Amino acid sequence: MSQIVLDHITKKYPDGFEAVKDMSLTIEDGEFVILVGPSGCGKSTALRMIAGLEDITDGELRIGDSVVNDKAPKDRDIAMVFQNYALYPHMTVAENMGFALKLAKVDQSEIDRKVSEAAKVLDLTQHLDRKPANLSGGQRQRVAMGRAIVRDPSAFLMDEPLSNLDAKLRVQMRTEVSRIQQRLGTTTVYVTHDQTEAMTLGDRVAVMRSGVLQQVGSPMDLYNNPKNLFVAGFIGSPAMNFMPAQIEGDTLKLPVADVRLPEELRGNLGGSAGDGRQVIAGIRPEDFEDAHQVGDHKDRGTTFTVTIELVESMGSELYAHFSAVSEHSIESEELRELAEDSGAGEVPGAGEEGEIVARLDPASKVARGKEAELWVDATKVKLFDPADGRSLTADSTAEGNGAPSASGGQSPAGRDPEREPGGRG
Amino acid sequence: MTHTPREKAFWSIAILVVILYALIPVAWITSLSLKSPDQVADGKFFSGFSFENYDQIFSENTFNAALVNSLGIAAIATLISIALASMAAYALARLNFAGKAVILSGALAVAMFPPISIVGSLFDLWRAIGLYDTWPGLILPYMTFTLPLAIYTLSAFFREIPWELEQAAQVDGATPFQAFRKVIVPLAAPGVFTAAILVFIFAWNDFLFANTLTSTTDAQTVPAALAFFSGGSRFTEPIGAISAAAVVVTIPIIIMVLIFQRRIVAGLTAGAVKG
Ligand SMILES: Nc1ncnc2c1ncn2[C@@H]1O[C@H](COP(=O)(O)OP(=O)(O)O)[C@@H](O)[C@H]1O
Numbered sequence: 001m002s003q004i005v006l007d008h009i010t011k012k013y014p015d016g017f018e019a020v021k022d023m024s025l026t027i028e029d030g031e032f033v034i035l036v037g038p039s040g041c042g043k044s045t046a047l048r049m050i051a052g053l054e055d056i057t058d059g060e061l062r063i064g065d066s067v068v069n070d071k072a073p074k075d076r077d078i079a080m081v082f083q084n085y086a087l088y089p090h091m092t093v094a095e096n097m098g099f100a101l102k103l104a105k106v107d108q109s110e111i112d113r114k115v116s117e118a119a120k121v122l123d124l125t126q127h128l129d130r131k132p133a134n135l136s137g138g139q140r141q142r143v144a145m146g147r148a149i150v151r152d153p154s155a156f157l158m159d160e161p162l163s164n165l166d167a168k169l170r171v172q173m174r175t176e177v178s179r180i181q182q183r184l185g186t187t188t189v190y191v192t193h194d195q196t197e198a199m200t201l202g203d204r205v206a207v208m209r210s211g212v213l214q215q216v217g218s219p220m221d222l223y224n225n226p227k228n229l230f231v232a233g234f235i236g237s238p239a240m241n242f243m244p245a246q247i248e249g250d251t252l253k254l255p256v257a258d259v260r261l262p263e264e265l266r267g268n269l270g271g272s273a274g275d276g277r278q279v280i281a282g283i284r285p286e287d288f289e290d291a292h293q294v295g296d297h298k299d300r301g302t303t304f305t306v307t308i309e310l311v312e313s314m315g316s317e318l319y320a321h322f323s324a325v326s327e328h329s330i331e332s333e334e335l336r337e338l339a340e341d342s343g344a345g346e347v348p349g350a351g352e353e354g355e356i357v358a359r360l361d362p363a364s365k366v367a368r369g370k371e372a373e374l375w376v377d378a379t380k381v382k383l384f385d386p387a388d389g390r391s392l393t394a395d396s397t398a399e400g401n402g403a404p405s406a407s408g409g410q411s412p413a414g415r416d417p418e419r420e421p422g423g424r425g
Numbered sequence: 426m427t428h429t430p431r432e433k434a435f436w437s438i439a440i441l442v443v444i445l446y447a448l449i450p451v452a453w454i455t456s457l458s459l460k461s462p463d464q465v466a467d468g469k470f471f472s473g474f475s476f477e478n479y480d481q482i483f484s485e486n487t488f489n490a491a492l493v494n495s496l497g498i499a500a501i502a503t504l505i506s507i508a509l510a511s512m513a514a515y516a517l518a519r520l521n522f523a524g525k526a527v528i529l530s531g532a533l534a535v536a537m538f539p540p541i542s543i544v545g546s547l548f549d550l551w552r553a554i555g556l557y558d559t560w561p562g563l564i565l566p567y568m569t570f571t572l573p574l575a576i577y578t579l580s581a582f583f584r585e586i587p588w589e590l591e592q593a594a595q596v597d598g599a600t601p602f603q604a605f606r607k608v609i610v611p612l613a614a615p616g617v618f619t620a621a622i623l624v625f626i627f628a629w630n631d632f633l634f635a636n637t638l639t640s641t642t643d644a645q646t647v648p649a650a651l652a653f654f655s656g657g658s659r660f661t662e663p664i665g666a667i668s669a670a671a672v673v674v675t676i677p678i679i680i681m682v683l684i685f686q687r688r689i690v691a692g693l694t695a696g697a698v699k700g
C-alpha cells in the first residue's frame with residue numbers, strides 16, 4: 001500500500017498529440033480515487049502512465065517514496081484490471097490468477113492457497129479449472145479482478161473494468177468492487193466515463209476533460225460546488241439544465257422566471273460589478289418542484305407557470321420536460337464546446353427554445369400538454385461566466401485542484417490500515 | 426443455429442458425397458498397391474493382400490534415398506522458412522514502418538509468380554554454381570516460394586493476437602522476454618504450426634523443382650524418384666510399385682496433420698477479451 005503522487009505529469013504521444021496536460025494529483029494510501037471524463041479525455045493514458053505501460057513525457061510520478069518514472073511495470077508493484085480483461089486464454093482461471101505469483105517464484109502451495117482464497121471471495125471456486133473462453137462476461141470480469149487481488153499489490157489500477165458488462169451486472173459488480181476495495185483497503189485508481197460509477201464508488205473523484213484535470217473532490221463536493229460549466233454538466237443525472245440569464249440588481253432574469261438572488265450568491269459575484277451582466281445559469285432537475293408540494297421553504301425560491309411537454313414517470317420520481325424561450329443570447333465558442341463535451345444540452349441562443357427537465361415528486365399532478373405551476377430553488381442556482389465557463393457561484397473555500405484537501409481525512413479515515421489484506425474478515 | 430431433420434439429412438448426404446469423391450482415388454491407389462503384378466490389370470477393387478510391391482520399393486536404394494531426401498529437404502525448408510516468416514510477420518503485424526505495404530505486395534507478387542517460368546534458368550544457374558543435385562539447391566527455391574505464403578498466414582494470425590496480454594503480463598511482473606515466452610508464444614503456436622504444415626506440404630509434394638534440379642540419389646526427392654521407377658522386368662508396367670510409393674509418401678503428411686491437429690485448435694485466443 002502506498003501513496004501515489006502525480007506531479008505535473010504530461011503525456012505527449014509520438015504523433016505530437018498531448019493526451020494529458022500538466023496533471024497533478026495525490027492519491028492517498030488506501031484511498032479509492034475515480035478518474036472520470038468523456039471518452040478520449042486521457043484517463044486511460046494517465047492510468048497507463050501510473051502502470052508504467054506508457055512513458056511519461058514530463059513531470060514526476062512517485063509511488064510510495066520513490067520516483068518510478070523509469071521503472072518497468074513489473075517493478076512498480078501495481079495490479080491492473082484492463083477494460084477488456086486481457087485474460088490469458090491458454091491458462092485456466094486458477095493459472096490466470098496465480099500467474100503473477102508464479103512469476104514471483106512463490107511456492108505452489110502458497111499460490112494455491114491464495115488463489116482459492118480469492119476465488120472464494122469472488123465466487124469463482126467451481127470455475128478454477130475452466131478456460132476463460134468458457135466463462136460468461138461477468139465471470140471473466142471477476143477473474144480479472146481476482147488476478148489483481150491475489151497479488152496483494154500496493155495499488156490497484158482499473159480501466160473501465162465494468163464497461164463491458166450489461167447494465168444489471170454492472171450495478172451488481174459495482175457494489176462488489178466497492179466491497180472488495182473496502183475490505184482490502186488497497187490504494188485504488190479507477191477509470192470510468194460513467195459519472196454514476198464515479199459518484200457511487202469513490203472516496204474522491206477527479207474529473208478530466210481534454211487531458212486537463214478539471215476538479216478533484218468528494219462526490220458531494222463536485223455535485224454541490226462544480227468549479228466550471230463542464231463539471232456541472234458532467235456530474236449529475238439527468239444533467240444540469242443550462243440557460244442564458246441576466247443579472248439586474250438583486251434579480252436574476254431566467255428564461256422561465258425572474259428569481260431573487262440570494263445574499264450569498266450576490267456576494268460571490270462581486271456586488272455591483274454584476275449589474276446587467278450576462279451569465280449562464282445552471283439548475284439541476286432536482287432543484288425544481290411542483291409548486292403545490294413545496295413545503296415551508298417556499299420563500300427560498302420562485303414560482304412560475306409553464307406548459308409541460310412530456311412527462312416521464314420512473315415510479316419513484318417523475319421527469320417533466322418543458323421549454324423556455326430565451327430573451328438573451330450568449331455567443332461563446334468555448335461554451336458550446338464545453339456543453340457538448342459535458343453531454344449537457346446546448347445553451348440556447350436568443351429566441352431559441354431550450355428544453356428544461358425538472359424532477360418532481362411522483363405525487364405531482366403535472367400532465368402532458370397542461371399548464372403547471374413549478375417552483376425553483378433560487379439558493380441552488382449556479383451561475384457561470386459565459387467567457388470561460390468558470391463558476392461564479394462555487395464556494396471558493398472548496399478544495400482546489402490536485403492536492404488532497406486539508407480535510408482529506410474523508411477518505412481512508414475510518415478504515416483500519418493494519419488489517420491484513422486478503423485476510424478473512 | 427438449429428436445423429430441421431430434413432436439413433440435417435441434406436447436409437449429411439452432401440458431405441458424404443464430397444468425402445467419397447475425394448477418397449475414391451486414394452482407395453483405388455491403395456488397392457492397386459496391394460495387388461500382385463498379375464492382378465494389377467484385373468479391374469477389381471479388391472483381390473487379396475500382397476505386400477510384394479512394398480517389398481520391392483523398399484529394397485530399392487533409389488526409393489529409400491529419396492525418402493530421406495524428401496524428409497530432410499522438406500524439414501529444413503520448413504524450419505528456415507517459418508523462422509524467417511515469423512520474424513517478418515511479427516514486424517508486419519506489430520510495427521508501423523515505411524514500406525510495409527510494399528513488402529506485403531512484394532511477397533504476394535512472388536507467390537503469384539509461376540515457378541515454371543524460372544525453373545529453366547535456375548537449372549543453368551545451379552549447374553554453374555554447383556547447387557545442381559544438392560539439398561540446398563532444392564531448399565532455396567522451396568523457401569522462396571513458401572515464404573510469401575507463410576508470411577501472409579502468420580501476419581494474419583499475429584494480427585489476431587490480443588497484444589494487450591503482453592502488457593497484462595508485464596504488469597503481473599513479467600520481463601518483456603517472459604511476457605513473450607509465456608503468453609505470446611503459446612498463443613502464436615497454432616498459427617506457426619498451421620503455416621509450418623502448409624510449407625512442409627508444398628516442399629514435400631513439389632515435383633517441378635525436384636524433377637528439374639536433381640538427377641541422382643544425392644538429392645532426388647520421392648515425387649521425382651517415382652517418375653524413374655521401373656517395373657520388375659523391362660516389359661512390366663511399374664503400376665503396383667508406383668502405387669505403393671504413392672501410399673508411402675502420403676503417410677508422413679497424414680501423421681503430421683494428426684500430430685499438429687490438436688495444436689491447431691481454432692479459436693484458441695477466444696476468451697481473452699470480450700467480443
Ligand atoms: N498511441 C497513441 N498515439 C497517439 N494518440 C493516442 C494514442 N493513444 C491514445 N491517443 C489519444 O489520446 C487521447 C486520450 O486517449 P485515452 O487516454 O485512451 O482516452 P480515454 O479517456 O478514453 O481513456 C485520445 O484522443 C487518443 O486518440
Ligand SMILES: [Mg+2]
Nearest residue numbers: 043044045159
Ligand atoms: Mg480509455
